[in-house]
Amino acid sequence: MKKNRAATEKKIYNAFLSILKEKGPQGVGINAIAKEAGVSKELIYRYFGGLKGLLLQYAQKGDFFKSLLVLDNKQQSSVEDLKQFTKEGTKELRENKLTQEILRWQLLENNSETKELFKYTNSQISKIFAVNDKDTSLNHAFQLMIGGYVYFILLSKFHKKFINTDLSKEETWDNFDTALEKTIEIFNKQ
Amino acid sequence: MKKNRAATEKKIYNAFLSILKEKGPQGVGINAIAKEAGVSKELIYRYFGGLKGLLLQYAQKGDFFKSLLVLDNKQQSSVEDLKQFTKEGTKELRENKLTQEILRWQLLENNSETKELFKYTNSQISKIFAVNDKDTSLNHAFQLMIGGYVYFILLSKFHKKFINTDLSKEETWDNFDTALEKTIEIFNKQ
DNA sequence: AAATATTGTGACCAGATGGTTACAAATTTA
DNA sequence: TAAATTTGTAACCATCTGGTCACAATATTT
Numbered sequence: 552m553k554k555n556r557a558a559t560e561k562k563i564y565n566a567f568l569s570i571l572k573e574k575g576p577q578g579v580g581i582n583a584i585a586k587e588a589g590v591s592k593e594l595i596y597r598y599f600g601g602l603k604g605l606l607l608q609y610a611q612k613g614d615f616f617k618s619l620l621v622l623d624n625k626q627q628s629s630v631e632d633l634k635q636f637t638k639e640g641t642k643e644l645r646e647n648k649l650t651q652e653i654l655r656w657q658l659l660e661n662n663s664e665t666k667e668l669f670k671y672t673n674s675q676i677s678k679i680f681a682v683n684d685k686d687t688s689l690n691h692a693f694q695l696m697i698g699g700y701v702y703f704i705l706l707s708k709f710h711k712k713f714i715n716t717d718l719s720k721e722e723t724w725d726n727f728d729t730a731l732e733k734t735i736e737i738f739n740k741q
Numbered sequence: 742m743k744k745n746r747a748a749t750e751k752k753i754y755n756a757f758l759s760i761l762k763e764k765g766p767q768g769v770g771i772n773a774i775a776k777e778a779g780v781s782k783e784l785i786y787r788y789f790g791g792l793k794g795l796l797l798q799y800a801q802k803g804d805f806f807k808s809l810l811v812l813d814n815k816q817q818s819s820v821e822d823l824k825q826f827t828k829e830g831t832k833e834l835r836e837n838k839l840t841q842e843i844l845r846w847q848l849l850e851n852n853s854e855t856k857e858l859f860k861y862t863n864s865q866i867s868k869i870f871a872v873n874d875k876d877t878s879l880n881h882a883f884q885l886m887i888g889g890y891v892y893f894i895l896l897s898k899f900h901k902k903f904i905n906t907d908l909s910k911e912e913t914w915d916n917f918d919t920a921l922e923k924t925i926e927i928f929n930k931q
Numbered sequence: 932a933a934a935t936a937t938t939g940t941g942a943c944c945a946g947a948t949g950g951t952t953a954c955a956a957a958t959t960t961a
Numbered sequence: 962t963a964a965a966t967t968t969g970t971a972a973c974c975a976t977c978t979g980g981t982c983a984c985a986a987t988a989t990t991t
Contacts, residue, residue: 552956552968554957554968554969556967575849577850580947580948581950582948582949590969590970591971592950593969593970593971594968596950597969601949601950655848657896658845658848658896658898659765659845659849659899660899661900669900673900673902677904677905691916691917692886692920692921694904695885695893695917695921696882696885697889698888698889698896699884699885699888699891699892700889701892702891703888705848706847706888709848710847710859712863713884714867714884715867726881727885729878729881730878730881730882731885733882734882734924738927742987744937744939744986744988746937746938749939770977771978771979772977772979780939781941782979782980783981783982784940786979786980787938787939791980
């Protein structure tokens with residue numbers, strides 16, 4: 552066996568990402584990661600300090616909601632910005648399975664293992680949505696709709712339909728996007 | 742030991758509900774239920790046919806979203822009905838921890854164990870929201886907002902805040918209720 | 932009262948979990 | 962080259978999981 556710590560660390564890290572993406576938070580465990588990486592689990596403790604350290608590292612790397620950091624340097628934003636931004640956000644949400652699983656994880660637990668992870672990812676989300684911080688009805692309606700978008704995305708992994716809405720159809724998500732845009736417009740006109 | 746099958750079955754069933762309420766879907770397992778009921782797990786297999794049968798029984802009993810069956814006999818409904826109905830629905834959602842955990846469960850898996858359970862609970866939800874079945878922007882916006890409501894309820898168990906919104910404050914939920922009502926009105930005026 | 936059926940228990944199984952330990956092999960340092 | 966250090970493995974631990982089994986205790990039927 553050749554010895555290469557850097558490569559082994561990468562194997563472990565990638566195994567973690569892979570499992571999270573494929574099996575979700577429920578599949579993430581020391582044994583499973585070690586097996587997937589094809590490596591002794593001792594090394595996860597030695598190099599990362601266990602699962603906790605692995606999650607911390609993931610948080611610090613920050614592949615979470617990566618594509619949405621465009622607005623990072625903006626202080627204020629217009630309604631047009633908000634619309635554009637929402638469109639990109641929902642797209643990211645639909646496409647990034649890793650982000651989906653982190654969001655799912657937040658609905659399951661918040662223990663010492665995951666605390667740092669959630670702390671970071673939430674700070675990311677906050678950045679994104681700091682755009683619109685006046686306490687209006689638009690804010691609440693908008694937040695609910697974004698929340699609903701997340702909910703339906705997570706739901707769609709296991710359930711094809713919600714009521715009479717087919718979550719597997721591309722058209723459905725277009726409709727949701729349209730509804731979001733329209734809501735922004737209507738509330739703005741008021 | 743006295744022998745009383747009916748009483749034992751109740752002990753098991755109540756233990757299941759209790760665990761689901763306290764620990765969520767993650768805590769529900771044969772061993773945990775048997776221990777909580779203070780009974781040999783063999784009996785769960787013998788009387789219910791394992792966890793699967795237990796869930797099936799729960800679904801058939803249908804304590805899920807119980808308070809919302811008022812509209813069961815209505816065919817059509819007005820905007821006023823929808824508003825009233827939404828208010829009661831969100832209240833139920835906030836108060837019924839068992840319902841919350843079933844909804845959480847749906848975001849985790851959909852295997853042979855849970856299939857029947859979800860099938861039933863989803864039919865219940867469908868009844869409730871069949872009120873508003875025209876394919877308008879209101880429908881989509883409204884669905885997203887309801888979904889968001891569920892998402893925030895589930896999130897609030899582990900996370901106090903979402904962005905800058907404090908999910909532990911009663912005021913926040915009032916604001917969400919108001920936003921829902923207002924949205925219905927605005928879309929209706931259009 | 933005796934035979935039979937039902938109800939309940941605890942031991943046992945294989946396989947999984949997270950975590951630790953002792954040790955071997957490879958690489959660096961001296 | 963020899964000693965020390967780093968890297969990697971595998972066995973082992975206690976504890977949990979779902980599931981089955983043989984058996985004892987209690988009711989019920991004959």
